[in-house]
Amino acid sequence: MSAERFLDFNSKESSQRLLSPEDMQFFCEAIAKRAGIWLKPSKLELVQTRLRSRLMALSLESYEDYREHLKSISKDDPEWEAFTNLLTTNKTDFFREPAHFDFLIREILPKWLATNQSTFKVWSAASSTGEEAFTLAMILSRSLPPGRDFKILGTDIDTSVVAAASNAVYSQIKLPEIPLDYHADCIQKGRGQAQGWFRIRPELKEKVLFKPHNLMDRTAPGENVFDLVLCRNVLIYFAPETIEFVQKKIFSTVKPGGHLFIGHSESFQGFAHHWKGVAPSIFKKGS
Numbered sequence: 214m215s216a217e218r219f220l221d222f223n224s225k226e227s228s229q230r231l232l233s234p235e236d237m238q239f240f241c242e243a244i245a246k247r248a249g250i251w252l253k254p255s256k257l258e259l260v261q262t263r264l265r266s267r268l269m270a271l272s273l274e275s276y277e278d279y280r281e282h283l284k285s286i287s288k289d290d291p292e293w294e295a296f297t298n299l300l301t302t303n304k305t306d307f308f309r310e311p312a313h314f315d316f317l318i319r320e321i322l323p324k325w326l327a328t329n330q331s332t333f334k335v336w337s338a339a340s341s342t343g344e345e346a347f348t349l350a351m352i353l354s355r356s357l358p359p360g361r362d363f364k365i366l367g368t369d370i371d372t373s374v375v376a377a378a379s380n381a382v383y384s385q386i387k388l389p390e391i392p393l394d395y396h397a398d399c400i401q402k403g404r405g406q407a408q409g410w411f412r413i414r415p416e417l418k419e420k421v422l423f424k425p426h427n428l429m430d431r432t433a434p435g436e437n438v439f440d441l442v443l444c445r446n447v448l449i450y451f452a453p454e455t456i457e458f459v460q461k462k463i464f465s466t467v468k469p470g471g472h473l474f475i476g477h478s479e480s481f482q483g484f485a486h487h488w489k490g491v492a493p494s495i496f497k498k499g500s
């Protein structure tokens with residue numbers, strides 16, 4: 214093959230593997246409809262990179278072929294799950310936004326302990342790979358006296374992160390996120406083949422259940438059941454009407470007197486709601 218033809222071939226290859234504005238519009242509308250996630254046109258390169266693996270897996274030549282493929286399948290086809298999993302952003306850390314956990318220890322738990330309830334129930338609604346839910350487990354296992362227990366539900370639309378969270382094994386690169394004084398009671402470092410990894414201790418892991426759940430669904434994991442819900446760093450991806458729907462749905466799941474934490478960069482400003490703001494990004498149901 215001449216150098217000229219080689220260049221030609223390459224440019225044909227690469228142009229097929231570029232996302233056109235029409236493809237981008239289709240993928241953006243599809244993820245907004247399924248997950249409520251709004252991607253700006255400026256995210257074109259991100260979408261292109263994230264979806265590339267589906268072209269390979271399905272032996273498709275171009276993003277247009279992938280678009281046609283998605284159009285041709287039913288809404289229950291597993292390909293939609295793969296598509297959704299690739300377009301979510303799962304960044305999370307142990308002890309992320311620590312002011313929330315200080316508030317839990319200082320304000321919420323002492324009041325809850327003064328009641329006669331036996332199990333403190335929490336929902337981590339957009340739990341990603343589980344760091345948020347296990348941070349709560351570490352804090353609650355340390356803060357609750359004998360006879361008082363806790364249960365945590367972690368949910369996420371992305372089935373791959375739900376599977377990772379259920380596994381409760383993390384790279385030791387993440388160890389510095391966990392304050393040293395929690396290490397002995399809460400984690401076990403791997404040896405041999407598990408070198409470089411740590412796991413959450415089984416006594417903590419068994420109190421946390423992870424399940425797939427789409428916040429856009431009409432169904433909720435219960436009514437008036439949770440003492441605390443965390444819905445952090447997911448509302449930023451949603452349109453105002455989705456935020457309004459999600460906060461209402463969460464409100465119905467929280468016990469009177471229970472709390473909601475949202476991300477520090479998120480807010481309910483401009484929405485009609487029934488929460489009482491009690492601290493930055495912290496809301497209470499009722500007085």
Ligand SMILES: C[S@@+](CC[C@H](N)C(=O)[O-])C[C@H]1O[C@@H](n2cnc3c(N)ncnc32)[C@H](O)[C@@H]1O
Pocket residue numbers: 247248249250301302303304305306309338339340341342345368369370371374426427428429444445446447450476
């Ligand atoms: C940036 S992570 C935040 C994780 C954690 N809450 C934190 O603050 O560290 C956002 C998570 O929201 C999830 N997500 C996005 N849209 C969702 C939806 N419609 N329903 C449930 N989870 C969703 C994503 O899959 C992702 O794991």
